[in-house]
Amino acid sequence: MEKVQFTDLCRKLSTRGGHALSKAILPVVEGHLAQNRKYKLPVIWIETSDSGDNNIAFMNTTYPYLGRVFTEMIDLLYSNTFMAAQGQDALIILEQAAALYRGMFTLVVEGAVPTRDGGLYTVIARTATRAITALEAVTWLGSLAKHIVAVGTCASFGGPSAARPNLTGSVGVRDVLNREIINVSGCPVNPDWFVGTLAHLLMYGRPELDDLGRPTLFYGFTVHRHCQRRSYFDREDFAEKLGDIECMFSLGCMGPRTGADCPYRQWINYVNWPVRANTPCIGCTNEDFPDGSTPFFKPMPEKNRPAGSQPAMPGPKGDAQ
Numbered sequence: 001m002e003k004v005q006f007t008d009l010c011r012k013l014s015t016r017g018g019h020a021l022s023k024a025i026l027p028v029v030e031g032h033l034a035q036n037r038k039y040k041l042p043v044i045w046i047e048t049s050d051s052g053d054n055n056i057a058f059m060n061t062t063y064p065y066l067g068r069v070f071t072e073m074i075d076l077l078y079s080n081t082f083m084a085a086q087g088q089d090a091l092i093i094l095e096q097a098a099a100l101y102r103g104m105f106t107l108v109v110e111g112a113v114p115t116r117d118g119g120l121y122t123v124i125a126r127t128a129t130r131a132i133t134a135l136e137a138v139t140w141l142g143s144l145a146k147h148i149v150a151v152g153t154c155a156s157f158g159g160p161s162a163a164r165p166n167l168t169g170s171v172g173v174r175d176v177l178n179r180e181i182i183n184v185s186g187c188p189v190n191p192d193w194f195v196g197t198l199a200h201l202l203m204y205g206r207p208e209l210d211d212l213g214r215p216t217l218f219y220g221f222t223v224h225r226h227c228q229r230r231s232y233f234d235r236e237d238f239a240e241k242l243g244d245i246e247c248m249f250s251l252g253c254m255g256p257r258t259g260a261d262c263p264y265r266q267w268i269n270y271v272n273w274p275v276r277a278n279t280p281c282i283g284c285t286n287e288d289f290p291d292g293s294t295p296f297f298k299p300m301p302e303k304n305r306p307a308g309s310q311p312a313m314p315g316p317k318g319d320a321q
């Protein structure tokens, strides 16, 4: 299947609701495997400064499910979460994998990178003789990788790890490496966004990215654009409290300035998403999350509203996209 066909298929499915992209991934991956069964995407995955939420989200991938991702899609060369080896043994595996697959592997970074005091606030490997900081590991492995995928908002932009007062000087991977980073933001990431990005790298290479380095397949439209409560917004009919059925712009919803396909993809295996569960979107995929979203449950400041929004509540109008 040609790239353009895959992309068109994804767009078609992602704009009509119901079954979304992940149900399109599986047959396409199967088609790829039928033709090229031996090749898997070599991946080195390091976890830096984060909560571990993204690998938990990843474990909930459904189409394809986790076992198939490991056995048929990616060759996971190193991951401190998913591998059995520890300590010196793990470090030897990491060094050998980086050397053997130099220029071929995809580096997945999960978490922000502390930079203050030489990066000592996050150590990813420690032996009897040395400690490797996240800063050192990202710099080292980032210079050897073919592609770099920052998974989650911490790795992409700093996220909660870099929130005020950011005592560790944490930053996103893009602020450490002077090269292209594929940012798959979200707190946590939707497994479809991450597995879909890996599938694209496996079969077609680099996906189309937006101006924040995020795959447009998943982040190309605002939450607001496809929200089930959009008709309330357009009628200026706003919720007064959580649990009301109207638009939650009045309760701090960040949907109008948040790129993500949550309204139709949902979480996980199409179960639910925040607005449908009666809580506002908090903008977790955004470059300035969480500081730019706080205080939560307060209408977003006028300066942050998309162009065209009315300045005062009630009565917001307009939409970024």
Ligand code: SF4
Binding pocket: 223, 224, 225, 227, 228, 229, 230, 231, 233, 246, 247, 248, 249, 253, 254, 255, 256, 275, 281
């Ligand atoms: S402001 Fe939030 S609740 Fe209202 S329509 Fe937009 S995304 Fe939906």
